[in-house]
Amino acid sequence: MPYVDTKVILENADKHGYGVPALNINNLEFLHYIIEAGIKMNSPVIIETSQGAMKYAGNGDFRKGAEIFVKMVRTFADEANIPVALHLDHGKSFEYIVAAIKAGYSSVMIDASEHPFEENMKITKEIVKIAHAAGVSVEAELGQLAGIEDEAVAAENVLVDPEEAKIFVEETDVDFLAPAVGTSHGAFKFKGAAKIDYDRIKKVKEYVKRPLVLHGASSVVPEFVEIAEKHGADFGGAKGVPAEILKEAVKCGINKVNTDTDLRIAFVAGLREFLNGNPKEFDPRKYFKLAREYTIKVITDRMEVLGSAGKADLF
Ligand SMILES: O=C(CO)COP(=O)(O)O
Ligand SMILES: O=C[C@H](O)COP(=O)(O)O
Ligand SMILES: [Zn+2]
Ligand SMILES: [Zn+2]
Numbered sequence: 001m002p003y004v005d006t007k008v009i010l011e012n013a014d015k016h017g018y019g020v021p022a023l024n025i026n027n028l029e030f031l032h033y034i035i036e037a038g039i040k041m042n043s044p045v046i047i048e049t050s051q052g053a054m055k056y057a058g059n060g061d062f063r064k065g066a067e068i069f070v071k072m073v074r075t076f077a078d079e080a081n082i083p084v085a086l087h088l089d090h091g092k093s094f095e096y097i098v099a100a101i102k103a104g105y106s107s108v109m110i111d112a113s114e115h116p117f118e119e120n121m122k123i124t125k126e127i128v129k130i131a132h133a134a135g136v137s138v139e140a141e142l143g144q145l146a147g148i149e150d151e152a153v154a155a156e157n158v159l160v161d162p163e164e165a166k167i168f169v170e171e172t173d174v175d176f177l178a179p180a181v182g183t184s185h186g187a188f189k190f191k192g193a194a195k196i197d198y199d200r201i202k203k204v205k206e207y208v209k210r211p212l213v214l215h216g217a218s219s220v221v222p223e224f225v226e227i228a229e230k231h232g233a234d235f236g237g238a239k240g241v242p243a244e245i246l247k248e249a250v251k252c253g254i255n256k257v258n259t260d261t262d263l264r265i266a267f268v269a270g271l272r273e274f275l276n277g278n279p280k281e282f283d284p285r286k287y288f289k290l291a292r293e294y295t296i297k298v299i300t301d302r303m304e305v306l307g308s309a310g311k312a313d314l315f
Helices: 006-016 028-041 051-057 062-079 094-103 117-133 154-158 162-172 198-208 222-230 243-252 261-277 289-306
Strands: 020-024 045-049 084-091 107-110 137-142 176-179 212-214 254-259
Touching: 006 020, 006 084, 006 137, 006 176, 006 254, 020 028, 020 084, 020 289, 028 045, 028 062, 028 261, 028 289, 045 051, 045 062, 051 062, 051 084, 051 094, 062 084, 062 094, 084 094, 094 107, 094 117, 107 117, 117 137, 117 162, 137 162, 162 176, 162 198, 176 198, 176 254, 198 212, 198 243, 222 261, 222 289, 243 254, 243 289, 254 261, 254 289, 261 289
Parallel strands: 020 045, 020 254, 045 084, 084 107, 107 137, 137 176, 176 212, 212 254
Antiparallel strands: none
């Protein structure tokens, strides 16, 4: 099953109540690992690239980067017996979003969440019009990803307002919505215990009835943090969203689970461990071996947790 519209994957996930990992890549290696993990687990996969990744892949030219990513992902998708989609993550610039659409991305995100509600809605609506005309589906973000820190009430202000979510989706016709429910990006998500607002997710789901996206969903897997730190990394205080919370979030209505940090940490853990144990090695095909193994492990574990394992059969 080849390259598909992200909407096809997410509507299936919504209908059957499971989550699909949306995994960020910057290069060929991570794409290999994701496709390998997807095939091994018989899971649909969503590959995503940030604007920064587009620029990086094109060696400074983001349009070229977008074209390279589409060619790469299509090549692998055509040979894999699982549904594969390519998504632009956190599109903020009109030029990048248009470049992704023109290059053939399956979907784009317009992240105008730093703007006031009305403005976010206006910008999102504009992008939806352009993207839908090209047959590309759209994700938008509402509220801000600040995280719920301990007892911090202030953070409530930036979490999604379910009533606003309803108006936003009706008004913009966006295909998937990323509501801010307490997570944040990177390896330092919570100062106290990890927690997200389940009731808010349920309410948003009830109101918008579309696939929902959880950003900042890395677990910051202790096993790999430990390996990386044993071999020289310093991630002091890193804390992510535990698997049980992700499972519960999916039950509440989350379908797309954005993960970047976990792949980066697993990779660097394997890379550091290998290089420390093999000081004479300088062939990337060899020194990426353990990094590959750990990254695939983090992805396959994630597919089990979200319930996407085995679901490629539904397409
Ligand atoms: O939300 C993300 C990409 O959009 C990634 O989140 P993490 O930093 O938790 O991996
Ligand atoms: O949410 C953002 C992703 O983790 C990618 O970020 P990036 O801009 O470092 O590529
Ligand atoms: Zn944002
Ligand atoms: Zn994100």
